[in-house]
Amino acid sequence: MPSQPIKFYQTGSFVVGNRLLDVEVRSTQSDPKRANTLTSGHRACQGCGEALGARYALDTVSRVTGGKMIASNATGCLEVFSTPFPETSWQIPWIHSLFGNAPAVATGIAAAMRVKGRDDVRVVGQGGDGGTVDIGFGCLSGMFERNDDVLYICYDNEAYMNTGVQRSGATPGAARTATTQPVGPEPGNEFGQGKNMPLIAMAHEIPYVATATVADLRDLEYKVERAMTFRGARYLHILVTCPLGWGSASRDSIRIARLAVETGIFPVFEAERGVVTGVSKIRRRVPVEEYLKLQRRYAHLFGKKARPDMVAKIQGAADRNISRFGLLDETPEELKPPGDASDAATSEQDAVQQPPEVIETNAMRLTAETLEGAR
Amino acid sequence: MLSQIEGSKAVADAVAFCRPEVICAYPISPQTHIVEGLSKLVKTGELAPCEYINVESEFGAMSVAIGSSAAGARTYTATASQGLLYMVEAVYNASGLGLPIVMTVANRAIGSPINIWNDHSDTMSQRDSGWIQLYAETNQEAADLHIQAFKLAEELSLPVMVCMDGFILTHAYERIDQPTQEQVDAFLPPFTPRQSLDPDHPVSIGAMVGPEAFSEVKYLAHAKQMLALERIPELAAEFQQVFGRDSGGLVHTYKAEDAETMVVALGSVLGTIKDTVDEMREQGHKIGVLGITSFRPFPLQAVREALENAQRVVVLEKAFAVGIGGIVSSNVRTALSGIQLRGYTAIAGLGGRAITKASLQKLFTDAEADQLEPLTFVDMDWELVERELQRSQLTRRSGTAYEHQELNPELVSAQLL
Amino acid sequence: MFELRIHGRGGQGVVTAAEMVSLAAFAEGAHAQAFPSFGSERMGAPVVAFARISDKEIRNREPVMAPDGLIIQDPTLLFQVDVFSGLKPEGYILINSSRSFAELGLGDLSSRHKLERLLTVPATEFAREHVGRPMPNAALLGGFAALSGVLSLASVSAAIREKFSGKVGDGNVGAAEASYTYVQQQMKELANA
Numbered sequence: 013m014p015s016q017p018i019k020f021y022q023t024g025s026f027v028v029g030n031r032l033l034d035v036e037v038r039s040t041q042s043d044p045k046r047a048n049t050l051t052s053g054h055r056a057c058q059g060c061g062e063a064l065g066a067r068y069a070l071d072t073v074s075r076v077t078g079g080k081m082i083a084s085n086a087t088g089c090l091e092v093f094s095t096p097f098p099e100t101s102w103q104i105p106w107i108h109s110l111f112g113n114a115p116a117v118a119t120g121i122a123a124a125m126r127v128k129g130r131d132d133v134r135v136v137g138q139g140g141d142g143g144t145v146d147i148g149f150g151c152l153s154g155m156f157e158r159n160d161d162v163l164y165i166c167y168d169n170e171a172y173m174n175t176g177v178q179r180s181g182a183t184p185g186a187a188r189t190a191t192t193q194p195v196g197p198e199p200g201n202e203f204g205q206g207k208n209m210p211l212i213a214m215a216h217e218i219p220y221v222a223t224a225t226v227a228d229l230r231d232l233e234y235k236v237e238r239a240m241t242f243r244g245a246r247y248l249h250i251l252v253t254c255p256l257g258w259g260s261a262s263r264d265s266i267r268i269a270r271l272a273v274e275t276g277i278f279p280v281f282e283a284e285r286g287v288v289t290g291v292s293k294i295r296r297r298v299p300v301e302e303y304l305k306l307q308r309r310y311a312h313l314f315g316k317k318a319r320p321d322m323v324a325k326i327q328g329a330a331d332r333n334i335s336r337f338g339l340l341d342e343t344p345e346e347l348k349p350p351g352d353a354s355d356a357a358t359s360e361q362d363a364v365q366q367p368p369e370v371i372e373t374n375a376m377r378l379t380a381e382t383l384e385g386a387r
Numbered sequence: 388m389l390s391q392i393e394g395s396k397a398v399a400d401a402v403a404f405c406r407p408e409v410i411c412a413y414p415i416s417p418q419t420h421i422v423e424g425l426s427k428l429v430k431t432g433e434l435a436p437c438e439y440i441n442v443e444s445e446f447g448a449m450s451v452a453i454g455s456s457a458a459g460a461r462t463y464t465a466t467a468s469q470g471l472l473y474m475v476e477a478v479y480n481a482s483g484l485g486l487p488i489v490m491t492v493a494n495r496a497i498g499s500p501i502n503i504w505n506d507h508s509d510t511m512s513q514r515d516s517g518w519i520q521l522y523a524e525t526n527q528e529a530a531d532l533h534i535q536a537f538k539l540a541e542e543l544s545l546p547v548m549v550c551m552d553g554f555i556l557t558h559a560y561e562r563i564d565q566p567t568q569e570q571v572d573a574f575l576p577p578f579t580p581r582q583s584l585d586p587d588h589p590v591s592i593g594a595m596v597g598p599e600a601f602s603e604v605k606y607l608a609h610a611k612q613m614l615a616l617e618r619i620p621e622l623a624a625e626f627q628q629v630f631g632r633d634s635g636g637l638v639h640t641y642k643a644e645d646a647e648t649m650v651v652a653l654g655s656v657l658g659t660i661k662d663t664v665d666e667m668r669e670q671g672h673k674i675g676v677l678g679i680t681s682f683r684p685f686p687l688q689a690v691r692e693a694l695e696n697a698q699r700v701v702v703l704e705k706a707f708a709v710g711i712g713g714i715v716s717s718n719v720r721t722a723l724s725g726i727q728l729r730g731y732t733a734i735a736g737l738g739g740r741a742i743t744k745a746s747l748q749k750l751f752t753d754a755e756a757d758q759l760e761p762l763t764f765v766d767m768d769w770e771l772v773e774r775e776l777q778r779s780q781l782t783r784r785s786g787t788a789y790e791h792q793e794l795n796p797e798l799v800s801a802q803l804l
Numbered sequence: 805m806f807e808l809r810i811h812g813r814g815g816q817g818v819v820t821a822a823e824m825v826s827l828a829a830f831a832e833g834a835h836a837q838a839f840p841s842f843g844s845e846r847m848g849a850p851v852v853a854f855a856r857i858s859d860k861e862i863r864n865r866e867p868v869m870a871p872d873g874l875i876i877q878d879p880t881l882l883f884q885v886d887v888f889s890g891l892k893p894e895g896y897i898l899i900n901s902s903r904s905f906a907e908l909g910l911g912d913l914s915s916r917h918k919l920e921r922l923l924t925v926p927a928t929e930f931a932r933e934h935v936g937r938p939m940p941n942a943a944l945l946g947g948f949a950a951l952s953g954v955l956s957l958a959s960v961s962a963a964i965r966e967k968f969s970g971k972v973g974d975g976n977v978g979a980a981e982a983s984y985t986y987v988q989q990q991m992k993e994l995a996n997a
Contacts, residue, residue: 095591097596104589105586106589108591109450109593113447113477116450116454120454121584123451125458127408127436127438128459133586150447151447151450154442154444558840560823560836560838561838659863661863743866744864
């Protein structure tokens, strides 16, 4: 009899519980013998997506390398909250040098291991979006170009959070930050070209590129494990929620990350040598408002001075992602929300979308609860 | 073994004998021949095991060096001028982290205006970075200092900059007594760091240090550099034993015993100065020379002892501090505090302008007659300068500085000679 | 000490010529120094290189202001750059040309310097003939060895082979020898005149 995989879901965050799974497919984190490369005692905010993502990622590296790993870390939240002198949360050899050089430092460590005949020791470079797409961009590209044997992980919370939430090259259009305030005719961050770092990594045709979020942590672990099966330059781009910077409830970190995926705003995929090899399909598509309304950094798009035109731009970008990466399976007509892949908007679109029919979904009910609760 | 080779080759060969494990470099005039030479040695397998990494910028170069040195590999890089400035954040980072990186700086002027020729403004700008700075007088000394530098760096856990005049030394062919691998191995033991990035002994390196501990950390770095004041002469003596020649040390004096006038300088200009001093001695002038090899740490005691019996000191510098004047001279003045003698600062050779024996003779003679300004610029075209200053008084307009100058083309081409 | 200044244009091997002088002097057991005055790599621009030969350590690093010898690799520089600046009265001049000093318009130089020390040699032609390329530097060194006697032809040839291997080395040595013979011949004629 053919077997059909069944996914179990808990309410709310839609996280699959480990207890419901076979032992082999449980997360590394569920193992009491996990390495705890980033162990407790660090000073991250409650609900920090980066701490969550880093812990999952690095414990996986530790598992597959038998602990033979070294990490270089850019200046940023992760570095600051993990090493408040004289304490450290790291149980692996770890170095923080500067803001813009984590990839280069990792290159140097890898070279040292190679020259000493210690190819068994694997190197991870990591940083936030600022340290990766802006100030670290040159070094990262150099690392890719040389195909240095480094796994670089970008924890993307879409702004310079550690210094007080300033806009970075990864900050999405319309988002409020301390340097892109929600005032004036174009409130929030400008809609620019964006910097699609995973695609840029793919353009270097390095062995492995993947994106992941803290909403599907088992997928994150899988991506890390897969990356470690390659030698050469590898890049992981992980969307990590920042409750402080995004203005969201700390209990919503995973939910928000999931909504980023389910709206199409953040495509989850893998690529090898510049070619996409797999995507995570959107299981249950939602309009971008569901994602945006949970975050105060987008609050200026709604309410009294609502900007449906800007929301439409965000929706348009999400639609383009869905179309470009093929994120949707064929779904019955009535479940398709308006503005889907088949009539993807152009960047010049100024047309205001007709407000969608109000369909009371679980998510919307929860959103209302969340916002009510926040007040 | 005696060879007639380019300075850059002498340095590349000396560095190779030191068995560097990682070399990471970005090309910039006039350092290029050094890194080209090393890349060839690695590619042919003559220098092995060694990883040679072509980095994407000088900032990348020092950053890769930081990673590699922190992971326990003997690491080398080289740069000059703009490249040194581009990596400054990492330069300070390396010394703060106590990493024994050795770097050649082929001294070159800093823009704007862009200028690829020699002066000391690049390394002078980094005198506060916490790196040890050694200045070579000849290509022989440049080669020898690299060997001493690795040993010094690894003993003290401090990075060392070996400064050699760009083009004047790097691109000059002269006679070099090249060491053998056996000699270098006898002098320089393998690199065994106290602490490194090692999965068997995990450590966190590079934490943020707040007000409660920062001062102490900084002082300890200074104290470490001060230890070099003792170690550098000892190393020179050990070097003499193994290699049979006098290279390095804190300072060198020349015909200083009864000198009434002492000339102080760094780097290759000391050769031209010594020839000038020889000629003047023949004419009966009581003049001598102090060459400073270790600029950081600054050998206050040794400089004081060398100069305290003179009547006057002329510090000849290839860089200056805009807005105040001499750099080396202010360090020399500190060494001489409390001692009464006449001090003159002479700025020469900026942007590669030739320093001639004739100009030096005039400068020293004027100094002996105490007919020098406290701050002099040697071979300056005062007419041009005055004219330009007058012109800019008449019409105040912003814009780049040198576009406003009426340069005399004949003068410029004559200077090229 | 013998101080030599070599003038030419970028791409003509001026710097290599000075280096070869130093290699030849080293082979004879002398101290030698060679260095260029230019920096940026650019074909065709005027270029100067210097060499010093001495039996003692050479410490002076100023450009050669008062040369004992001059080699002019490119006669188009003659009225463009002051190539003769500082030449000592007993100095030697060797110019890469098939024309004579007088034909080059340099007749007045003979009043300030020794006539028998001012020669031309068609070095580019010799180079074309022996090497197949118009690179006159090695040939000029052969000629200069004959003119000044400061270096032997054997040392010059050895220096050439250090810089150029195989057929190119052979060719350059051939050009140097041809040039040496040509200059020797000229000197004989001048002496007998």
